[in-house]
Amino acid sequence: xxxxxxNLAGGSPGPPGPVGPVGTGVYGDxxxxxxxxxxxxxxxxxxxxxxxxxxxxxxxxGVTPDEANDRLxxxxxxxxxxxxxxxxxxxxxxxxxxxxIEMRINGTPAPEASLTQFEGPIAYFFxxxxxxxxxxxxxxxxxxxxAQTSAGATVTWRDAQLFAWKARS
Amino acid sequence: MAPVFxxxxxxxxxGPTGPVGPASPAQSYxxxxxxxxxxxxxPSQALATGSFQKVVNFSANMPSSGxxxxxxxxxxxxxxxxxxxxxxxxSYAYAPLGNMRMALFVNGAFRIExxxxxxxxxxxxxxxxxxxxxxxxxxDVLDMRVLPSAAATLLVDNAQLYVERANP
Numbered sequence: 001x002x003x004x005x006x007n008l009a010g011g012s013p014g015p016p017g018p019v020g021p022v023g024t025g026v027y028g029d030x031x032x033x034x035x036x037x038x039x040x041x042x043x044x045x046x047x048x049x050x051x052x053x054x055x056x057x058x059x060x061x062g063v064t065p066d067e068a069n070d071r072l073x074x075x076x077x078x079x080x081x082x083x084x085x086x087x088x089x090x091x092x093x094x095x096x097x098x099x100x101i102e103m104r105i106n107g108t109p110a111p112e113a114s115l116t117q118f119e120g121p122i123a124y125f126f127x128x129x130x131x132x133x134x135x136x137x138x139x140x141x142x143x144x145x146x147a148q149t150s151a152g153a154t155v156t157w158r159d160a161q162l163f164a165w166k167a168r169s
Numbered sequence: 170m171a172p173v174f175x176x177x178x179x180x181x182x183x184g185p186t187g188p189v190g191p192a193s194p195a196q197s198y199x200x201x202x203x204x205x206x207x208x209x210x211x212p213s214q215a216l217a218t219g220s221f222q223k224v225v226n227f228s229a230n231m232p233s234s235g236x237x238x239x240x241x242x243x244x245x246x247x248x249x250x251x252x253x254x255x256x257x258x259x260s261y262a263y264a265p266l267g268n269m270r271m272a273l274f275v276n277g278a279f280r281i282e283x284x285x286x287x288x289x290x291x292x293x294x295x296x297x298x299x300x301x302x303x304x305x306x307x308x309d310v311l312d313m314r315v316l317p318s319a320a321a322t323l324l325v326d327n328a329q330l331y332v333e334r335a336n337p
Binding site for chain 2: 012013014015016017018019079081083097100102111112113114115116117118119128129130131132133134135136165167168
């Protein structure tokens with residue numbers, strides 16, 4: 001007697017699954033929004049200080065915004081568009097200019113994305129300063145904004161943005 | 170009567186995991202800058218009134234891909250057609266009292282998409298910038314030009330002109 005038994009090994013493997021989604025972008029930003037208030041910061045002539053006005057972490061993927069320390073931290077190597085903006089008014093002091101308002105990478109100035117010899121405000125009037133550029137950055141790089149004044153002054157930071165957006169290369 | 174054996178049908182194993190998705194398409198980008206050095210300053214540029222004049226003395230190329238920055242010529246060239254985010258910013262001192270407009274020029278022609286202006290007063294530093302999305306084609310040459318309200322000496326502390334393609 002002959003028994004016919006199907007192949008218990010089963011059929012052939014199914015087709016491969018669908019291709020995964022296209023990779024996401026890499027970006028991150030911080031904000032400071034003080035429509036009717038601000039953060040004051042005193043400057044001593046000729047002494048660079050980190051701007052400490054940031055108070056809100058924005059959207060981020062692959063970039064770490066750290067508003068508590070007023071900085072962005074890069075987590076992937078690449079070329080990035082970077083941009084910052086600071087709106088400010090004068091609290092005390094007069095007749096000064098900013099020697100610079102500059103982006104620093106790990107404490108080193110990035111002159112391609114910075115301003116030098118920038119105007120100090122007249123009391124109560126708003127001034128907007130901004131700069132951007134494309135920079136090659138590495139994982140672990142820390143982005144911060146520093147300023148230095150030509151004379152002692154107290155500035156109120158009003159609105160600010162700092163972002164990094166990785167270019168797809 | 171012969172015995173009947175019923176054997177259940179057994180399906181094959183699951184297929185393998187699908188391949189990793191494609192890399193994000195490459196993106197064209199690049200720019201030029203006038204780097205600021207407040208301790209030494211940058212070269213000045215004499216400006217006549219009545220027409221836009223090209224900002225010169227660019228001092229650095231930004232990283233680039235698919236765009237050719239040429240700071241020595243104070244211009245950058247688009248290598249791939251597409252829609253681009255274009256940023257132009259300038260920080261400067263200028264005399265005499267007046268106003269100055271900054272604009273993007275493409276192939277020597279004024280483009281209305283990227284333009285801004287600021288006051289000028291007794292060499293007090295001023296700043297303006299503008300950015301917009303615009304269509305550019307391969308071979309387009311971009312530069313930054315300024316129009317003063319009076320003949321002037323322009324001291325550019327910083328400038329940036331860069332592009333980033335929106336649709337890779």
